[in-house]
Amino acid sequence: MIDVSGDGTSLEPGLLAVARDIAVAGGITINGLPICEDGKTAVADYYAAKVIGGLGAFLVVADAFRSFPIAIRRKLALEIAGETGDEMPV
Secondary structure, three states, X not given: OEEEEEOOOOOOHHHHHHXXXXXXXXXXXXXXXXXXXXXXXXXXXXXXXXXXXXXXXXXEEEXXXXXXXXXXXXXXXXXXXXXXXXXXEO
């Protein structure tokens, strides 16, 4: 499993696409934790479309940097419990 978090898009989108495709083809799940300050959902949409992938991949969205610790604990708990799902805002 690979976990990716951040507050923006890739500076190398072509490289990201290749790495993501290789990981997913190898059976690796990529989960995401985008940080969406000021209600900007574009980062979450980008993560859903371009970052996460593989069996059971999901997002937990932090709505601000201050909520990142809560979001990371939630994401880890879901992964440990084997839970999957769609975008889950915190």
